[in-house]
Amino acid sequence: MENLFKLRVDDGKGNSKTFEFDQDMVIVGRDPSSDLVIDDIEISRKHLIISREKGGFFAEDNHSTNGTFRKGKQLAKKTVFQSGEKLVLGEDHTIELEIIIPEPKVEEETPAEPMSAALETPPIEEEPQESVLKQAQSIQETQSEAVKSSSTEKEKPQEKEKTKKPAGEARPKWLVILLAVLVFIIIFCVIPFIVIEVTNQWCDLFAGFFNSLSPGVCP
Numbered sequence: 689m690e691n692l693f694k695l696r697v698d699d700g701k702g703n704s705k706t707f708e709f710d711q712d713m714v715i716v717g718r719d720p721s722s723d724l725v726i727d728d729i730e731i732s733r734k735h736l737i738i739s740r741e742k743g744g745f746f747a748e749d750n751h752s753t754n755g756t757f758r759k760g761k762q763l764a765k766k767t768v769f770q771s772g773e774k775l776v777l778g779e780d781h782t783i784e785l786e787i788i789i790p791e792p793k794v795e796e797e798t799p800a801e802p803m804s805a806a807l808e809t810p811p812i813e814e815e816p817q818e819s820v821l822k823q824a825q826s827i828q829e830t831q832s833e834a835v836k837s838s839s840t841e842k843e844k845p846q847e848k849e850k851t852k853k854p855a856g857e858a859r860p861k862w863l864v865i866l867l868a869v870l871v872f873i874i875i876f877c878v879i880p881f882i883v884i885e886v887t888n889q890w891c892d893l894f895a896g897f898f899n900s901l902s903p904g905v906c907p
Contacts (some may be wrong), residue, residue, distance in 0.1 A: 692788045693745070695724060695738070700780030708788075714738045716783065730754050732776030738769060738785070744771040745785060754778040788877075 691710045698704040707724055715722040719733040732752035733806075739746050747769040749756040756763045757776040770776070770785040 693740070694782040694786040694788060696786060697724070697726060698782045698784070699728070700782070706786075712740045715750075716777070724783075726777070728778065728781060731781065735777055736775065736783070738783075739766075745771075745787075752777075768841055824837055
């Protein structure tokens, strides 16, 4: 509806017709292919061009034979064509422009809720004082248990570190030397002595030594 406009054509003999258009350019002339056809010998085949540009209307004579006039003056170039104005084509025909202004749409408003209903808040039930005290006590107990558990968890790693002995602790050097000497004595002294004593090989092994000490001890 907002793109429509009307052109009212009067032939000067009391006959008039109104045409509605929605395009941006209307060609007026005697030619049947024109947008607005005026069948009169005084009208050229493509007599007049009415255009809409940037919300305004313009009229331009298309090199017609008898010309187009506005307020008694012939159109020599594209001219502003306002609503209510008339253009004269030839001698008798007039064209009047009428712009259709659409009616504003009225939107139905939804009824607003009363302020009293919007501001109402549900009643808050008051709990007995005893239940409130019990809740406070339970909260304190849970907090104290949490503190105790956190403190015990911190102490446990410290106790473990204290009781744990370092792995691979080195023995004293003197103990190592003593053990080495004892092993040497056992292997090279005690064991051979026991073997010689059991097999009675003293004279076989040390005959010269014993004969030097006591001649004739060993045959």
